[in-house]
Amino acid sequence: MSGEALNTIQYSKLPERARKAITGFMPDEDRIADRVKHFRNVQRRGADRDGDREIFDGVTFTHRFVDAPGDEESVSWHFAETGEGEPIVFLHGIPDSWFQWHHQMAALASTHRCISVDLKGYGQSEKRPGDYRHEGAADQLFDMLQTIGVTRFNLVTHDRGTVQGDFIAAKHPEAVIRYGRGEQHLYNFHPDLAPQGELFLNAPWTGLMEDPVRFVVWVYTWITERPIPDATIERVIQEFSYPGVSRAVPRYFNSSSFRIEWLARRNRLLKAWRCPILIMQGHNSKTQPREFYEKAAEYIPNASNVLVSYLPGGHFWTLESPTETTAAIARLLSM
Secondary structure (H helix, E strand, O other), X not given: OOHHHHOOOOOOOOOHHHHHHOOOOOOOHHHHHHHHHHHOOOOOOOOOOOOOEEEEOOEEEEEEEEEEEEOOEEEEEEEEEEXXXXXXXXEOOOOOOHHHHHHHHHHHOOOEEEEEEOOOOOOOOOOOOOOOOHHHHHHHHHHHHHHOOOOOEEEEEEOHHHHHHHHHHHHOOOOEEEXXXXXXXXXXXXXXXXXXXXXXXOHHHHOOOOOHHHHHHHHHHHHOOOXXXXXXXXXXXXXXOOOOHHHHOHHHHHHOOHHHXXXXXXXXXXXXXXXXXXXXXXXXXXXXXXXXXXXXXXHOOOOOEEEEEEEOOOOOHHHHOHHHHXXXXXXXXXX
């Protein structure tokens, strides 16, 4: 498609309900200050070693580390896994880590091998300079899965992890059994819904991410609707506190933009998806208006099946509504 044709793609009109929802879009600073004070004494967490174990929801999780091809040498990855059976690969968003999916992994471990990866630049995965285009990072992530012998898998994603999942599902349709795609722009997009793009790309200079307590509290206060237990937020803060995260994560935003991601979907990714797809969106997500997904099946013409599930809460429904999120994934696995 020519540059002229690309430029004819117009931003989507915001539904009136969504326009009202983003009035006073950014979080109240007084509320942020109170929440930051509440979590200020969260202690940093030590690094895990390969084979270390933790128990969540009564289920044992094992931490794994592996080096796989990437950036002209190798990239170091961290992931946690539990259960046995057909694999499910979980990808998190910002400011999260593998931990975002621990409730769903524990619930599904009796029937599936659940693998949740720290994306490149996050948690305990690689943070050196390298390819931080979402497509490039997704290629490297896929190579890591091949390295650990996960050649066919279900893919479940949220937010920034969905951007990488979109490329994996498009470029490796033979590998993705089903795709549970969460909380990310699909066919429709308007820049008013993504003010964080410019904020995040400038983070190394503004210091926005340097204080992990404030950054996590800021994001979660901004676009969460239902309460999340303090202990859960504390772990999210710890996961974003590993050395190098605050400098590695902005590389994604300096390597792409929400508009570029949107155009990539419209021009080449959506038509390449073949497997059954479940679109998962927060019912009251501020950044992802539910009206944009009502005709999702029309936008993904070659998928074998497309369903949409609206989950209670705002953006972070994996932690806001864990039981309903697990039920949605179970629905995906039955498609």
